[in-house]
Amino acid sequence: MQAIMNTYGRLPVTFTSGQGSWVFDTDGKRYLDALSGIAVCGLGHAHPAVTAAICEQANHLIHTSNLYGIDRQQALAEALVRVSGMDNVFFSNSGAEANEAAIKIARKYGHQRGIHEPIIIVMTKAFHGRTMATLTATGNAKAQEGFGPLLNGFIRVPFNDIDVLRAVVNANPNVVAIMLEPVQGEGGLATAPFSYLQHVRALCDENQLLMMLDEVQTGNGRTGSYFCYQQADIMPDVVTTAKGLGNGVPIGACLARQHAADVLQPGNHGSTYGGNPLACAAALAVVNTIVEQDLCQHAERMGDYLRAQFKQRIGADTLLEIRGRGLMIGLVLKEDCPQLMAKGLSFGILLNVTAGNVIRLLPPLNITEAEADDIVDRVCQLIETLE
Numbered sequence: 001m002q003a004i005m006n007t008y009g010r011l012p013v014t015f016t017s018g019q020g021s022w023v024f025d026t027d028g029k030r031y032l033d034a035l036s037g038i039a040v041c042g043l044g045h046a047h048p049a050v051t052a053a054i055c056e057q058a059n060h061l062i063h064t065s066n067l068y069g070i071d072r073q074q075a076l077a078e079a080l081v082r083v084s085g086m087d088n089v090f091f092s093n094s095g096a097e098a099n100e101a102a103i104k105i106a107r108k109y110g111h112q113r114g115i116h117e118p119i120i121i122v123m124t125k126a127f128h129g130r131t132m133a134t135l136t137a138t139g140n141a142k143a144q145e146g147f148g149p150l151l152n153g154f155i156r157v158p159f160n161d162i163d164v165l166r167a168v169v170n171a172n173p174n175v176v177a178i179m180l181e182p183v184q185g186e187g188g189l190a191t192a193p194f195s196y197l198q199h200v201r202a203l204c205d206e207n208q209l210l211m212m213l214d215e216v217q218t219g220n221g222r223t224g225s226y227f228c229y230q231q232a233d234i235m236p237d238v239v240t241t242a243k244g245l246g247n248g249v250p251i252g253a254c255l256a257r258q259h260a261a262d263v264l265q266p267g268n269h270g271s272t273y274g275g276n277p278l279a280c281a282a283a284l285a286v287v288n289t290i291v292e293q294d295l296c297q298h299a300e301r302m303g304d305y306l307r308a309q310f311k312q313r314i315g316a317d318t319l320l321e322i323r324g325r326g327l328m329i330g331l332v333l334k335e336d337c338p339q340l341m342a343k344g345l346s347f348g349i350l351l352n353v354t355a356g357n358v359i360r361l362l363p364p365l366n367i368t369e370a371e372a373d374d375i376v377d378r379v380c381q382l383i384e385t386l387e
Protein backbone atom coordinates (compact mmCIF):
# COMPACT_ATOMS: atom_id res chain seq x y z
CA MET A 1 0.00 0.00 0.00
CA GLN A 2 1.42 3.34 -1.00
CA ALA A 3 1.80 5.98 1.72
CA ILE A 4 0.58 8.74 -0.61
CA MET A 5 -3.07 8.65 -1.67
CA ASN A 6 -3.38 7.69 -5.29
CA THR A 7 -4.75 10.97 -6.67
CA TYR A 8 -2.12 11.79 -9.29
CA GLY A 9 -0.71 10.03 -12.34
CA ARG A 10 2.95 10.85 -11.79
CA LEU A 11 5.88 10.52 -14.16
CA PRO A 12 8.85 8.47 -12.95
CA VAL A 13 11.18 11.35 -12.10
CA THR A 14 11.95 13.30 -8.92
CA PHE A 15 13.52 16.74 -8.87
CA THR A 16 15.81 17.85 -6.09
CA SER A 17 16.80 21.38 -7.07
CA GLY A 18 16.15 24.16 -9.53
CA GLN A 19 17.84 27.30 -10.79
CA GLY A 20 16.09 29.81 -13.01
CA SER A 21 14.43 27.98 -15.91
CA TRP A 22 16.12 24.66 -15.08
CA VAL A 23 15.44 21.79 -12.68
CA PHE A 24 17.71 18.88 -11.72
CA ASP A 25 16.65 15.32 -10.92
CA THR A 26 18.04 12.87 -8.36
CA ASP A 27 20.70 11.77 -10.90
CA GLY A 28 21.77 15.35 -11.56
CA LYS A 29 20.22 15.38 -15.06
CA ARG A 30 18.93 18.84 -15.98
CA TYR A 31 15.61 19.70 -17.63
CA LEU A 32 14.40 22.92 -19.19
CA ASP A 33 11.25 23.82 -17.28
CA ALA A 34 8.69 24.99 -19.84
CA LEU A 35 5.84 24.39 -17.38
CA SER A 36 6.91 26.33 -14.24
CA GLY A 37 5.02 23.96 -11.93
CA ILE A 38 1.87 24.67 -14.03
CA ALA A 39 2.20 28.47 -14.20
CA VAL A 40 3.45 28.80 -10.64
CA CYS A 41 7.19 29.58 -10.71
CA GLY A 42 6.89 32.61 -12.97
CA LEU A 43 10.19 34.00 -11.73
CA GLY A 44 11.91 30.64 -12.20
CA HIS A 45 13.37 28.46 -9.48
CA ALA A 46 15.35 29.69 -6.47
CA HIS A 47 14.76 33.33 -7.41
CA PRO A 48 17.03 35.37 -5.12
CA ALA A 49 14.41 38.02 -4.22
CA VAL A 50 11.86 35.37 -3.22
CA THR A 51 14.40 33.26 -1.36
CA ALA A 52 15.64 36.33 0.55
CA ALA A 53 12.08 37.39 1.43
CA ILE A 54 11.21 33.90 2.72
CA CYS A 55 14.42 33.58 4.78
CA GLU A 56 14.09 37.06 6.23
CA GLN A 57 10.44 36.52 7.16
CA ALA A 58 11.10 33.03 8.59
CA ASN A 59 13.74 34.58 10.82
CA HIS A 60 11.18 36.99 12.25
CA LEU A 61 7.68 35.54 12.23
CA ILE A 62 6.03 32.83 10.12
CA HIS A 63 2.48 32.96 11.42
CA THR A 64 0.28 34.81 13.86
CA SER A 65 -3.42 34.91 12.96
CA ASN A 66 -5.97 37.01 11.16
CA LEU A 67 -7.15 37.96 14.64
CA TYR A 68 -4.31 40.51 14.54
CA GLY A 69 -2.80 43.00 12.13
CA ILE A 70 -0.32 41.51 9.63
CA ASP A 71 1.94 44.13 8.10
CA ARG A 72 3.14 41.96 5.18
CA GLN A 73 -0.51 41.18 4.31
CA GLN A 74 -1.34 44.89 4.36
CA ALA A 75 1.66 45.68 2.12
CA LEU A 76 0.78 42.88 -0.32
CA ALA A 77 -2.88 43.94 -0.47
CA GLU A 78 -1.81 47.51 -1.26
CA ALA A 79 0.58 46.28 -3.97
CA LEU A 80 -2.15 44.11 -5.56
CA VAL A 81 -4.69 46.93 -5.40
CA ARG A 82 -2.12 49.17 -7.13
CA VAL A 83 -1.36 46.73 -9.96
CA SER A 84 -4.98 45.68 -10.50
CA GLY A 85 -7.07 48.83 -9.98
CA MET A 86 -9.35 46.77 -7.69
CA ASP A 87 -10.41 48.05 -4.22
CA ASN A 88 -9.54 45.31 -1.74
CA VAL A 89 -8.33 41.72 -1.30
CA PHE A 90 -9.18 38.55 0.62
CA PHE A 91 -6.24 36.15 0.93
CA SER A 92 -6.51 32.37 0.66
CA ASN A 93 -4.01 29.55 0.23
CA SER A 94 -4.90 28.32 -3.26
CA GLY A 95 -6.78 29.10 -6.44
CA ALA A 96 -9.79 26.98 -5.51
CA GLU A 97 -10.14 28.81 -2.21
CA ALA A 98 -9.84 32.19 -3.93
CA ASN A 99 -12.72 31.09 -6.18
CA GLU A 100 -14.72 29.88 -3.16
CA ALA A 101 -14.45 33.42 -1.81
CA ALA A 102 -15.64 34.80 -5.16
CA ILE A 103 -18.62 32.39 -5.22
CA LYS A 104 -19.58 33.38 -1.66
CA ILE A 105 -19.34 37.07 -2.59
CA ALA A 106 -21.67 36.47 -5.56
CA ARG A 107 -24.21 34.56 -3.47
CA LYS A 108 -24.26 37.11 -0.64
CA TYR A 109 -24.46 39.93 -3.19
CA GLY A 110 -27.58 38.19 -4.52
CA HIS A 111 -29.11 37.86 -1.06
CA GLN A 112 -28.47 41.54 -0.42
CA ARG A 113 -30.49 42.28 -3.56
CA GLY A 114 -33.34 40.04 -2.44
CA ILE A 115 -32.34 37.11 -4.65
CA HIS A 116 -32.41 34.12 -2.31
CA GLU A 117 -31.68 31.41 -4.90
CA PRO A 118 -28.76 33.12 -6.66
CA ILE A 119 -27.39 31.69 -9.88
CA ILE A 120 -23.82 32.05 -11.16
CA ILE A 121 -23.26 31.52 -14.89
CA VAL A 122 -20.15 29.48 -15.70
CA MET A 123 -18.57 28.28 -18.95
CA THR A 124 -18.09 25.03 -20.81
CA LYS A 125 -14.59 23.57 -20.28
CA ALA A 126 -13.99 25.95 -17.37
CA PHE A 127 -11.63 24.94 -14.59
CA HIS A 128 -12.04 26.62 -11.23
CA GLY A 129 -10.74 24.02 -8.75
CA ARG A 130 -11.52 20.79 -6.93
CA THR A 131 -13.48 21.87 -3.85
CA MET A 132 -17.21 21.14 -4.08
CA ALA A 133 -18.29 24.63 -5.18
CA THR A 134 -15.40 25.09 -7.61
CA LEU A 135 -15.82 21.54 -8.90
CA THR A 136 -19.44 22.40 -9.62
CA ALA A 137 -18.29 25.53 -11.47
CA THR A 138 -15.73 23.47 -13.41
CA GLY A 139 -16.95 22.27 -16.81
CA ASN A 140 -15.41 18.81 -16.85
CA ALA A 141 -17.75 15.85 -16.44
CA LYS A 142 -14.84 13.47 -15.78
CA ALA A 143 -13.59 15.59 -12.86
CA GLN A 144 -17.13 15.71 -11.42
CA GLU A 145 -17.90 12.00 -11.87
CA GLY A 146 -18.55 10.21 -8.59
CA PHE A 147 -18.83 13.38 -6.51
CA GLY A 148 -22.50 14.19 -6.84
CA PRO A 149 -24.66 15.77 -5.70
CA LEU A 150 -23.03 18.92 -6.97
CA LEU A 151 -24.18 22.34 -5.75
CA ASN A 152 -27.29 24.13 -6.95
CA GLY A 153 -27.10 27.61 -8.36
CA PHE A 154 -24.89 27.27 -11.42
CA ILE A 155 -25.86 27.44 -15.11
CA ARG A 156 -23.32 26.55 -17.79
CA VAL A 157 -23.15 28.27 -21.18
CA PRO A 158 -20.83 27.79 -24.16
CA PHE A 159 -17.57 29.74 -23.78
CA ASN A 160 -17.23 32.75 -26.09
CA ASP A 161 -20.90 32.75 -27.20
CA ILE A 162 -22.33 36.13 -26.20
CA ASP A 163 -25.78 35.48 -27.71
CA VAL A 164 -26.44 32.38 -25.60
CA LEU A 165 -25.07 34.16 -22.55
CA ARG A 166 -27.37 37.12 -23.10
CA ALA A 167 -30.38 34.82 -23.62
CA VAL A 168 -29.67 32.93 -20.38
CA VAL A 169 -29.29 36.18 -18.43
CA ASN A 170 -32.56 37.49 -19.88
CA ALA A 171 -34.40 34.26 -19.05
CA ASN A 172 -33.17 33.99 -15.45
CA PRO A 173 -33.87 36.85 -13.04
CA ASN A 174 -31.90 35.01 -10.34
CA VAL A 175 -28.57 35.34 -12.13
CA VAL A 176 -26.17 37.33 -9.93
CA ALA A 177 -22.76 36.78 -11.54
CA ILE A 178 -20.85 35.52 -14.56
CA MET A 179 -17.62 33.67 -13.82
CA LEU A 180 -14.99 32.87 -16.46
CA GLU A 181 -11.30 32.54 -17.31
CA PRO A 182 -9.84 34.94 -19.91
CA VAL A 183 -7.81 31.96 -21.21
CA GLN A 184 -8.95 28.46 -20.22
CA GLY A 185 -5.72 26.97 -18.92
CA GLU A 186 -7.00 23.44 -18.29
CA GLY A 187 -9.63 23.57 -21.03
CA GLY A 188 -7.25 23.44 -24.00
CA LEU A 189 -6.05 27.08 -23.88
CA ALA A 190 -9.32 28.37 -25.41
CA THR A 191 -8.93 32.15 -25.41
CA ALA A 192 -11.64 34.77 -24.92
CA PRO A 193 -11.42 37.54 -27.54
CA PHE A 194 -11.19 40.93 -25.85
CA SER A 195 -14.45 41.92 -27.57
CA TYR A 196 -16.19 39.02 -25.80
CA LEU A 197 -14.87 40.16 -22.41
CA GLN A 198 -16.11 43.68 -23.21
CA HIS A 199 -19.55 42.32 -24.10
CA VAL A 200 -19.68 40.33 -20.87
CA ARG A 201 -18.79 43.52 -18.98
CA ALA A 202 -21.59 45.43 -20.71
CA LEU A 203 -24.08 42.62 -20.03
CA CYS A 204 -23.13 42.64 -16.34
CA ASP A 205 -23.54 46.42 -16.17
CA GLU A 206 -26.97 46.28 -17.84
CA ASN A 207 -28.19 43.63 -15.39
CA GLN A 208 -26.34 44.52 -12.16
CA LEU A 209 -24.38 41.26 -12.30
CA LEU A 210 -20.89 40.71 -10.96
CA MET A 211 -18.28 39.99 -13.61
CA MET A 212 -15.93 37.54 -11.91
CA LEU A 213 -12.69 36.64 -13.68
CA ASP A 214 -10.67 33.61 -12.65
CA GLU A 215 -7.10 34.74 -13.25
CA VAL A 216 -5.59 31.99 -11.12
CA GLN A 217 -3.53 30.91 -14.10
CA THR A 218 -3.59 34.01 -16.36
CA GLY A 219 -2.63 36.46 -13.60
CA ASN A 220 0.71 37.71 -12.33
CA GLY A 221 2.16 38.64 -15.70
CA ARG A 222 1.54 35.34 -17.45
CA THR A 223 -0.38 36.74 -20.44
CA GLY A 224 1.65 39.92 -20.97
CA SER A 225 -0.05 42.29 -18.50
CA TYR A 226 -0.32 41.92 -14.74
CA PHE A 227 -3.88 40.63 -15.21
CA CYS A 228 -5.23 39.60 -18.59
CA TYR A 229 -8.36 41.84 -18.33
CA GLN A 230 -6.10 44.89 -18.48
CA GLN A 231 -5.43 44.18 -22.16
CA ALA A 232 -9.19 44.17 -22.82
CA ASP A 233 -9.48 47.58 -21.16
CA ILE A 234 -12.22 46.51 -18.76
CA MET A 235 -12.51 46.16 -14.99
CA PRO A 236 -14.09 43.04 -13.46
CA ASP A 237 -15.99 43.27 -10.17
CA VAL A 238 -14.15 40.27 -8.74
CA VAL A 239 -10.87 38.73 -9.86
CA THR A 240 -9.16 35.73 -8.35
CA THR A 241 -5.55 34.66 -8.57
CA ALA A 242 -3.05 32.21 -7.03
CA LYS A 243 -0.36 30.11 -8.80
CA GLY A 244 2.23 32.68 -9.93
CA LEU A 245 1.47 34.98 -6.99
CA GLY A 246 3.74 33.10 -4.57
CA ASN A 247 6.24 31.57 -7.03
CA GLY A 248 5.65 28.25 -5.24
CA VAL A 249 4.69 29.44 -1.77
CA PRO A 250 0.97 28.62 -1.45
CA ILE A 251 -1.17 31.76 -1.58
CA GLY A 252 -4.34 32.85 -3.36
CA ALA A 253 -6.20 36.13 -3.54
CA CYS A 254 -9.75 37.26 -4.29
CA LEU A 255 -9.80 40.91 -5.30
CA ALA A 256 -13.02 42.89 -5.36
CA ARG A 257 -14.23 46.30 -6.48
CA GLN A 258 -17.07 48.69 -5.67
CA HIS A 259 -20.24 46.86 -4.42
CA ALA A 260 -18.43 43.51 -4.43
CA ALA A 261 -15.71 44.87 -2.14
CA ASP A 262 -18.16 45.48 0.75
CA VAL A 263 -20.10 42.21 0.59
CA LEU A 264 -18.02 40.13 2.99
CA GLN A 265 -18.07 41.40 6.57
CA PRO A 266 -16.51 40.07 9.81
CA GLY A 267 -17.63 36.49 10.40
CA ASN A 268 -18.68 35.87 6.78
CA HIS A 269 -15.49 34.21 5.58
CA GLY A 270 -12.00 33.35 6.76
CA SER A 271 -8.94 31.15 6.65
CA THR A 272 -6.42 30.17 9.31
CA TYR A 273 -3.42 30.46 7.03
CA GLY A 274 -4.77 32.85 4.37
CA GLY A 275 -2.47 35.85 4.04
CA ASN A 276 0.00 34.72 6.69
CA PRO A 277 3.27 36.66 7.07
CA LEU A 278 5.48 34.09 5.30
CA ALA A 279 3.27 33.67 2.23
CA CYS A 280 2.68 37.42 1.95
CA ALA A 281 6.40 38.23 2.23
CA ALA A 282 7.11 35.82 -0.64
CA ALA A 283 4.23 37.16 -2.76
CA LEU A 284 5.25 40.76 -2.13
CA ALA A 285 8.72 39.93 -3.48
CA VAL A 286 7.06 38.36 -6.53
CA VAL A 287 4.76 41.32 -7.28
CA ASN A 288 7.58 43.83 -6.78
CA THR A 289 9.94 41.86 -9.02
CA ILE A 290 7.35 41.52 -11.80
CA VAL A 291 6.68 45.27 -11.70
CA GLU A 292 10.27 46.48 -11.22
CA GLN A 293 11.71 44.23 -13.91
CA ASP A 294 8.91 44.87 -16.40
CA LEU A 295 8.30 41.14 -16.67
CA CYS A 296 4.81 41.54 -18.13
CA GLN A 297 6.26 43.23 -21.17
CA HIS A 298 9.06 40.67 -21.34
CA ALA A 299 6.49 37.85 -21.19
CA GLU A 300 4.56 39.42 -24.04
CA ARG A 301 7.72 39.78 -26.12
CA MET A 302 8.95 36.25 -25.44
CA GLY A 303 5.46 34.89 -26.10
CA ASP A 304 5.40 36.60 -29.51
CA TYR A 305 8.90 35.31 -30.20
CA LEU A 306 8.03 31.72 -29.30
CA ARG A 307 4.86 31.80 -31.40
CA ALA A 308 6.74 33.12 -34.41
CA GLN A 309 9.40 30.42 -34.04
CA PHE A 310 6.85 27.63 -33.70
CA LYS A 311 4.89 28.86 -36.71
CA GLN A 312 8.05 28.82 -38.75
CA ARG A 313 9.27 25.44 -37.54
CA ILE A 314 6.14 23.28 -37.33
CA GLY A 315 4.37 22.48 -40.59
CA ALA A 316 0.68 23.17 -41.14
CA ASP A 317 0.22 19.41 -41.66
CA THR A 318 1.06 18.94 -37.95
CA LEU A 319 0.08 22.21 -36.25
CA LEU A 320 -3.57 23.25 -36.33
CA GLU A 321 -3.20 26.53 -34.45
CA ILE A 322 -1.42 28.26 -31.60
CA ARG A 323 -3.67 29.38 -28.73
CA GLY A 324 -3.28 31.46 -25.61
CA ARG A 325 -1.73 34.81 -24.79
CA GLY A 326 1.75 35.90 -23.73
CA LEU A 327 3.65 33.02 -22.15
CA MET A 328 0.54 30.88 -21.93
CA ILE A 329 0.98 28.93 -25.13
CA GLY A 330 -1.07 26.05 -26.53
CA LEU A 331 0.24 24.27 -29.61
CA VAL A 332 -2.81 22.53 -31.01
CA LEU A 333 -1.70 19.47 -32.99
CA LYS A 334 -3.74 17.56 -35.55
CA GLU A 335 -3.41 14.35 -33.59
CA ASP A 336 -3.64 13.45 -29.91
CA CYS A 337 -0.24 13.43 -28.23
CA PRO A 338 -0.62 12.72 -24.47
CA GLN A 339 2.58 10.63 -24.61
CA LEU A 340 4.68 13.74 -25.26
CA MET A 341 4.69 14.76 -21.64
CA ALA A 342 6.57 11.60 -20.60
CA LYS A 343 8.65 11.57 -23.76
CA GLY A 344 9.69 15.16 -23.02
CA LEU A 345 11.73 13.85 -20.09
CA SER A 346 14.14 12.04 -22.38
CA PHE A 347 14.47 15.29 -24.38
CA GLY A 348 15.19 17.19 -21.17
CA ILE A 349 12.06 19.33 -21.19
CA LEU A 350 9.07 19.69 -18.87
CA LEU A 351 5.79 20.43 -20.61
CA ASN A 352 2.19 19.36 -20.40
CA VAL A 353 -0.47 18.08 -22.79
CA THR A 354 -4.05 19.18 -22.19
CA ALA A 355 -7.34 18.39 -23.98
CA GLY A 356 -5.63 15.45 -25.74
CA ASN A 357 -3.85 17.34 -28.51
CA VAL A 358 -2.72 20.66 -27.00
CA ILE A 359 0.92 20.98 -25.94
CA ARG A 360 0.84 23.49 -23.10
CA LEU A 361 3.88 25.65 -22.48
CA LEU A 362 4.07 27.95 -19.44
CA PRO A 363 7.75 28.88 -19.15
CA PRO A 364 9.03 31.34 -16.54
CA LEU A 365 8.24 34.99 -17.34
CA ASN A 366 11.94 35.87 -17.28
CA ILE A 367 13.22 33.27 -19.78
CA THR A 368 16.00 34.45 -22.04
CA GLU A 369 15.86 34.34 -25.82
CA ALA A 370 18.46 31.54 -25.76
CA GLU A 371 16.23 29.50 -23.45
CA ALA A 372 13.25 30.21 -25.70
CA ASP A 373 15.27 28.90 -28.67
CA ASP A 374 16.14 25.84 -26.61
CA ILE A 375 12.43 25.24 -25.84
CA VAL A 376 11.59 25.50 -29.55
CA ASP A 377 14.36 23.03 -30.51
CA ARG A 378 13.33 20.47 -27.91
CA VAL A 379 9.58 20.76 -28.60
CA CYS A 380 10.13 20.46 -32.37
CA GLN A 381 12.33 17.37 -31.92
CA LEU A 382 9.65 15.93 -29.69
CA ILE A 383 6.91 16.58 -32.24
CA GLU A 384 9.01 14.93 -34.94
CA THR A 385 8.81 11.66 -32.97
CA LEU A 386 5.06 11.61 -33.71
CA GLU A 387 5.64 11.08 -37.43
Ligand SMILES: Cc1ncc(COP(=O)(O)O)c(C=O)c1O
Pocket residue numbers: 094095096097099127128129130181185186214215216217242243
Ligand atom coordinates in the same frame (compact mmCIF):
# COMPACT_ATOMS: atom_id res chain seq x y z
C1 LIG B 1 -8.04 28.83 -13.84
C2 LIG B 1 -7.83 28.04 -12.59
N1 LIG B 1 -8.62 28.24 -11.54
C3 LIG B 1 -8.46 27.57 -10.40
C4 LIG B 1 -7.48 26.61 -10.26
C5 LIG B 1 -7.34 25.87 -8.98
O1 LIG B 1 -6.21 26.32 -8.29
P1 LIG B 1 -5.59 25.46 -7.09
O2 LIG B 1 -5.09 24.20 -7.68
O3 LIG B 1 -4.50 26.34 -6.54
O4 LIG B 1 -6.68 25.25 -6.11
C6 LIG B 1 -6.63 26.36 -11.34
C7 LIG B 1 -5.61 25.29 -11.25
O5 LIG B 1 -5.14 24.77 -12.22
C8 LIG B 1 -6.81 27.09 -12.53
O6 LIG B 1 -6.03 26.88 -13.60
